[in-house]
Amino acid sequence: MGKFHTMAKNVLFIMSDEHQQKSAGCYGHPFVKTPAIDKLAAAGTRFTNAYTNSPICVPARASFATGRNVHEIGYWDNAFPYEGRVKGWGHAMQKAGMECLSVGKLHYRNETDPTGFSEQIVPLHVVDGVGAVAGSVKQPLATPIKSSKLATNIGPGNSGYLRYDRSIMENTRDWLTDEAPKQTDKPWALFCSFVCPHFPLIAPQEFYDMYPHDMLEHPKGNSKDYLLHPWIDKFQKMQCHDDFFTEETRKIAMASYYAMCSYLDDNISKVLAALEASGLRDNTLVVYTADHGENLGTRRLWGKSNMYEEACAIPMILSGPGIPSGKVVNTPVTLSDGAATILDAVGIDEAPVSGFRSLSEIANEPDDMNRVAFSEYHANGADTASFMIRKGDYKYIHYVSYEPELFDQKADPEEESNLAGDPKHAAVLAEMQGELTARIDPNAINAEAQAAQAALVIAAGGRDAVLSKGNFQGTPAPGEKPEYVL
Numbered sequence: 001m002g003k004f005h006t007m008a009k010n011v012l013f014i015m016s017d018e019h020q021q022k023s024a025g026c027y028g029h030p031f032v033k034t035p036a037i038d039k040l041a042a043a044g045t046r047f048t049n050a051y052t053n054s055p056i057c058v059p060a061r062a063s064f065a066t067g068r069n070v071h072e073i074g075y076w077d078n079a080f081p082y083e084g085r086v087k088g089w090g091h092a093m094q095k096a097g098m099e100c101l102s103v104g105k106l107h108y109r110n111e112t113d114p115t116g117f118s119e120q121i122v123p124l125h126v127v128d129g130v131g132a133v134a135g136s137v138k139q140p141l142a143t144p145i146k147s148s149k150l151a152t153n154i155g156p157g158n159s160g161y162l163r164y165d166r167s168i169m170e171n172t173r174d175w176l177t178d179e180a181p182k183q184t185d186k187p188w189a190l191f192c193s194f195v196c197p198h199f200p201l202i203a204p205q206e207f208y209d210m211y212p213h214d215m216l217e218h219p220k221g222n223s224k225d226y227l228l229h230p231w232i233d234k235f236q237k238m239q240c241h242d243d244f245f246t247e248e249t250r251k252i253a254m255a256s257y258y259a260m261c262s263y264l265d266d267n268i269s270k271v272l273a274a275l276e277a278s279g280l281r282d283n284t285l286v287v288y289t290a291d292h293g294e295n296l297g298t299r300r301l302w303g304k305s306n307m308y309e310e311a312c313a314i315p316m317i318l319s320g321p322g323i324p325s326g327k328v329v330n331t332p333v334t335l336s337d338g339a340a341t342i343l344d345a346v347g348i349d350e351a352p353v354s355g356f357r358s359l360s361e362i363a364n365e366p367d368d369m370n371r372v373a374f375s376e377y378h379a380n381g382a383d384t385a386s387f388m389i390r391k392g393d394y395k396y397i398h399y400v401s402y403e404p405e406l407f408d409q410k411a412d413p414e415e416e417s418n419l420a421g422d423p424k425h426a427a428v429l430a431e432m433q434g435e436l437t438a439r440i441d442p443n444a445i446n447a448e449a450q451a452a453q454a455a456l457v458i459a460a461g462g463r464d465a466v467l468s469k470g471n472f473q474g475t476p477a478p479g480e481k482p483e484y485v486l
Contacts, residue, residue: 009283010180011189011345012275013338015064016264017057017105017198018304020293021050021313023261031215033262036269037317040288044319045327045363049373049409051390052292053336055304055311056379057107057475058082058131060291060335065090065108065116067339067353070376071440076449077379079131079456081109089339090116090189092348098186103175104168104193107475117191121171124164124195127475127482133460134471135380136453142467144240146486149473150302151244153200154253156208160477161195162263168194169267173274180278187346192271196264197294199303199474201252203259210262211255219250219297220414228299229418231399232306235381242300250297257296285320285345285360289335305381307388307397308415312375316359320345323363331362332373332390369393372435378449385446389435396432400446406432 021027024034026041027048053063054070062075062082066089070076073086084091093100094116101119108115110129126132134142153159172192180188221228228236236242245253268288275281293311295301304311316333318341337356343349344358355372362368373390384400393410406420406429419425436442460466472482 009187009346010183010280011187011285011287011342012176012271013189013191013287013342014268014271014289015191015193016288016290017193017195018292018294019197019261019264019290019315020296020310021290021315022309023197023258023294024315026317027315031211032258033210034265036265036272037288037315040268040272040286040319041317043325044286044317044323045329047316047318047329047331047333047359049330049332049390050289050314050316051312051332051334051373051375051388052290052314053334053375054379055292055306055375055377057291058126059379061107062086064291064335064338067336067356069336069354069374070378071445071448072354074452076452077132077135078107078126079133079136080452081107081126081129081131082115083109084114084116088116089342092343092350093189093346094118096186096346096348098346099183099188100191101175101189102191102193103172104164105195106193121175122164122167122478124475124478127472130460132380132471133456133466134469136456137463137466138383138450138453141234141238141381141383144238148241148244149483149485150199150201150241151249151253153202154249154256155202156205156256156259157202158204159200159202160480161198161200162202162204164477165194165196165264165267168192169270172271176271176274176278176280180275180280189342189346194264194267195477196267197257197260201256201260203256204263207259207262207266208255211258213251213255216251216254219254220416221299222250222297226299229399229402229405231383231386231402232299232301234383235305236300239301239303239305239381241302242297245297254296257294281320283321285318285323285341287338287341287359288315288317289338290314291335305377305379307375307377307386307395309413312388318359318363322360327363329363330367330369331365332369332371333359333362334373334375337362374439376445378446378453385442385449387436387440387442389432391432391435394428394432396429396436398433398436398442400442404429404433
């Protein structure tokens with residue numbers, strides 16, 4: 001740790017699922033209503049260049065739990081669930097005798113593994129302790145999906161996820177009201193993990209009505225003649241959810257997504273009100289972030305699973321004692337910096353791992369645009385691994401066995417002009433490639449991941465058995481059964 005230590009004692013760490021960074025008022029969205037998140041940002045520090053360590057649930061959450069990169073811990077995709085094998089911030093808190101609990105989605109292997117929590121309240125874990133093995137099928141990739149629940153389970157109404165998020169809010173509120181004031185001996189950390197706005201894109205009517213279709217933009221690059229990078233094109237042809245939409249249903253899905261962002265915000269507002277009422281707000285660090293983003297139809301893509309801003313960039317907001325008010329930080333950070341942030345807040349000194357640091361420290365420093373944010377993806381639909389380096393104004397995307405992409409995030413925030421082949425940017429490209437290879441051997445990491453995935457598929461009965469079973473296109477809420485589709 002550095003010289004700075006947050007003046008907080010406790011931590012309320014709020015995470016959502018699939019909330020793209022730009023879909024919040026404080027991040028500049030022209031019409032999405034997120035007043036609670038915006039208020040939190042106004043009272044604290046907002047990070048503009050925050051990224052997931054892997055744009056899919058299980059690896060991202062394992063990386064956050066351990067404060068390590070995915071390739072260092074081997075939780076490659078949604079069939080490699082975290083089980084506590086690699087120790088993380090929760091284990092450090094338990095060792096120190098501190099209360100550390102979760103409410104809501106974890107997406108770990110099961111409730112009984114020693115994953116660092118003294119208690120798991122209404123947890124959600126991978127299906128049957130196994131997860132989505134079909135996503136581990138590579139070389140060749142699985143055939144294109146034949147149906148899309150993502151494209152058909154849409155619109156105003158109710159869903160297991162909506163009910164589950166309300167339960168997460170209520171249980172978090174109850175703990176903050178009834179139990180938190182009793183925790184007077186040592187600091188505590190509460191991990192509150194919502195599932196919205198993760199699909200199914202079904203939203204409560206009152207929130208859906210906030211987003212009439214005439215205000216919705218046509219998704220960027222959502223046309224058959226929009227040229228996709230070959231790696232992305234292969235992914236899109238397999239995960240071809242957009243093919244199941246019409247122009248009208250695409251608008252319904254988008255309105256539902258934005259409505260779910262507002263529904264999430266409403267639940268967050270109730271959690272923060274409970275913290276305020278408990279009398280503990282002044283010595284509690286509050287963090288809001290997401291595990292990854294959502295493409296929402298851009299480039300004919302839905303879900304996450306790539307290194308473009310829609311899928312890889314995440315909201316990251318800190319508020320509490322010692323955190324500057326109303327500050328905007330441009331230093332690149334990642335979800336795994338959250339692990340160091342929690343330990344710093346509760347006063348546990350641990351040597352930095354993998355270069356991750358407390359966000360509270362970074363919030364109190366000038367911008368450091370030479371800091372590197374690193375992300376990687378090995379999961380569903382990836383023919384080969386993809387890696388991201390964000391440094392300065394540039395983002396470099398490395399695809400194993402494919403040509404790279406390079407974007408000037410300042411001049412081209414929508415990432416529509418690939419500069420990797422531009423001679424004028426040859427020096428920048430070489431610098432970014434050097435940042436990647438200084439950290440990893442991408443070919444070796446790709447081979448390691450795919451070997452582990454191939455072994456997993458064999459252990460599950462082989463390629464044909466796994467693919468014939470289908471996939472469930474989203475982990476069901478607790479108490480519901482998965483619906484496998486081909």
